[in-house]
């Protein structure tokens with residue numbers, strides 16, 4: 288490396304530049320936070336029920352088989368658009384019924400097919416889970432996923 | 438070993454290797470479930486096994502970093518550690534927390550954010566351990582000689598511990614949750630851990646090649662500057678489709694492309710140092726791991742990361758087996774192999790003997806690296822087919838998966854090679870055999886005159 292770039296200079300560029308990028312990043316994060324709350328997830332209110340549903344999703348560690356908005360494990364289907372896939376994104380009651388039916392039918396026990404466990408979920412929690420998934424589905428994800436297959 | 442207190446590193450490295458064993462065995466089991474999906478499905482489902490696989494990985498890598506810091510900081514600072522007792526206390530907290538987490542996953546108690554599933558008491562334990570560590574190591578460094586290596590190492594460790602705060606921030610709004618989740622995940626592996634990696638690599642190069650400290654340290658600052666300049670805004674490559682604003686598609690694509698640079702520099706650095714240094718260090722296995730780590734990190738993180746980082750590509754590949762391929766090779770090259778490099782370098786000294794079992798150790802390098810490379814290829818092929826069938830043609834997820842079974846079978850074979858390699862590695866460091874499998878040849882004096890081509 289050329290002599291103009293001494294060790295001290297390299298160090299100072301490192302510190303100064305890093306601080307600059309941290310500041311820019313924090314500003315953009317704050318703006319993104321506002322965008323999420325005010326715009327991209329504003330299509331449906333974030334009720335107590337939705338929050339409970341998120342808790343049910345977490346308690347059962349669904350993320351370690353499924354993806355949600357493309358993040359998670361890659362062992363089972365995408366869930367961020369499942370309500371659209373089922374055609375019930377705007378129909379809370381049917382959404383709940385289909386979800387409940389699906390969950391009760393697990394594990395399928397079919398030989399050679401990936402198995403989803405049976406979860407102990409109360410009716411209240413199941414309704415909340417269903418609302419959480421409808422809530423997630425209405426998020427403005429910039430057009431992702433490319434199609435209903437997720 | 439110059440300083441008595443360095444020996445705490447030995448306990449860290451043993452614990453790390455034990456968790457490494459658990460991690461790869463968990464991974465192998467998960468790989469088997471892809472092949473034979475009914476395995477254990479009603480006793481220990483896939484999600485629990487995966488949590489054990491990923492959590493064990495993260496904790497053992499951190500234990501390795503902490504151990505490495507306790508090993509190299511006394512030498513760099515030219516003094517004993519501030520407190521050996523605190524270092525052991527920290528290790529006990531971390532091990533109790535980790536084994537507690539594994540136990541509670543097995544009985545179904547866990548959080549639900551990927552990689553951060555630890556029950557709250559474990560998260561607090563980690564926080565306490567991190568505070569103990571930062572205090573202990575900072576007190577040591579402050580009282581002693583300051584070098585660029587300890588500077589960068591400490592900065593990386595401080596920042597990664599601070600980022601742990603985001604493990605406690607879990608908003609009800611899923612999109613906010615995701616955005617803050619990446620402040621731990623991405624800013625660990627693509628910013629702060631890179632600082633730790635560069636510092637440890639710099640230390641290894643200093644010791645193994647005998648190159649001048651000035652040269653190593655200047656490289657070090659350039660590497661970490663490029664890492665943070667690209668990696669911080671590079672977080673944007675996770676903000677394309679989770680509800681964050683559209684401008685991240687440009688910021689993320691551009692800055693994460695630059696993330697290739699620090700990995701390229703680390704690889705170049707390692708090879709240039711070996712070329713310039715010409716020191717005939719007896720620990721060949723440590724040198725192999727150091728060069729191997731920086732090279733595989735360049736391919737796993739740099740090349741495979743770039744492969745799907747542009748938003749136009751990521752729109753189709755997001756959350757497919759391509760992501761899995763990249764995650765595996767990046768973690769292996771950058772952080773697993775680097776840890777194994779410092780273990781290989783330090784263990785003989787910590788046990789007060791010359792390097793031992795080098796042939797077995799080097800064989801384990803090729804087994805593991807060969808296995809991981811093969812796994813990455815088959816997952817990339819599987820992911821390419823998946824992307825086309827599912828994301829372009831719109832075919833149903835489960836049907837597409839069914840057509841990938843041959844790849845999953847090959848992935849299992851690759852994983853088996855990695856497990857054999859990992860066990861061989863652990864054996865080669867833990868058990869001191871009397872003789873090398875292959876006796877080394879006589880030492881040759883360096884060439885007296887320059888040879889053609891130099």
Ligand code: HEM
Pocket residue numbers: 357358359551626627674675693694696697734738739741742743745746747751754755756757760763764765767768771772
């Ligand atoms: C050693 C460094 C790195 C490690 C350990 C690493 C690891 C990972 C892991 C584990 C994931 C999956 C996260 C999840 O569960 O959702 C991931 C995702 C990703 N990584 Fe890396 N990575 C590294 C460096 C890089 C670099 C340098 C780039 C870009 C040049 C990159 C680009 C990406 C992208 C675009 C994704 C998202 C994939 C998707 O959309 O599904 N990574 N990385």
Ligand SMILES: [Fe+2]
Pocket residue numbers: 623627671672674675
């Ligand atoms: Fe990233």
